[in-house]
Amino acid sequence: MPLSPPVPRALRHTRAIQVEAFKRDDGLWDLDARITDVKENDVTLASGVRTGGTPLHELSLRITIDLELTIVDAEAASDAVPYPGYCDVISPAYKQLVGLSLVKDFRAGLKERLSGVLGCTHLTELAQVLPTAAIQAFANDVIKTRDGAGDLLPNRPFQIDKCYGLRADGPAVAMYYPRWVATTASS
Structure with a gap:
């Protein structure tokens, strides 16, 4: 179901990830x-005027991961920043992501290594979406979801209890993975 129709409004800012x-x-x-x-419109910053329609931020982050979802390499680039010569010098700090696991305490490690003045707010925020993006990338390629295998699954599918829709005691699990549905004991 889509969002409800909006009231009359004017676009002022677009963030894309x-x-x-x-x-x-x-x-x-x-x-x-x-x-x-x-x-959308020109904006005056302390560093000068940024013409509407041109990026205020254009930041990139590449991480290389192994099949265990451990970061083995990382690099960042800042192609557009509000304070050139200042914001864009922090990119090398993102090498500190190397060694972190995307599935074990990633966000805590990210915060410890790159929060606040230790990194760029926007690059660090961007890094927070990487664990779920990696899981989506690995699903049915590296991590076998076993969707469509019905009730013949020897092991519980990894995606059960990872979100509301696939909670073990919910109707989706009862329908698609009946062997793994959790039932409550009645007295």
Whole structure:
């Protein structure tokens, strides 16, 4: 169901986040993430006027992960920033992502290494979407979801209890994975 019709309004700002996942020939995976902020109208910053329609932020982050979802390489680039010569010098700090696991305490490690003045607010925010993007990239390729296998599954599908829709005691699990539905004991 789509959102309700909006009241009359005028677009002033667009933030876009895009993540693309690539399987590499060496068995590793790259996640290329980009965040852009664009104002519709001219905006005056301390660093000067930014013409409407041009990016205020255009930042990229690439992480390379292994099949266990551990980051083995990372790089960042700042192609458009509000304070050139200042914002864009922090990119090398994102090498500190190397060694973090996307599935075990990633956001805590990210915060510890790159929050506040240790990093760029926007690049660090962008990094927060990488765990779920990686899981989506790996689903049915690296992580077998076993969708369509019905009740013949030998092991519980990994996606059960990862969200509201696929909660073990919910109707979707009862319909698509009846063997794994959780029932409450009645007295």
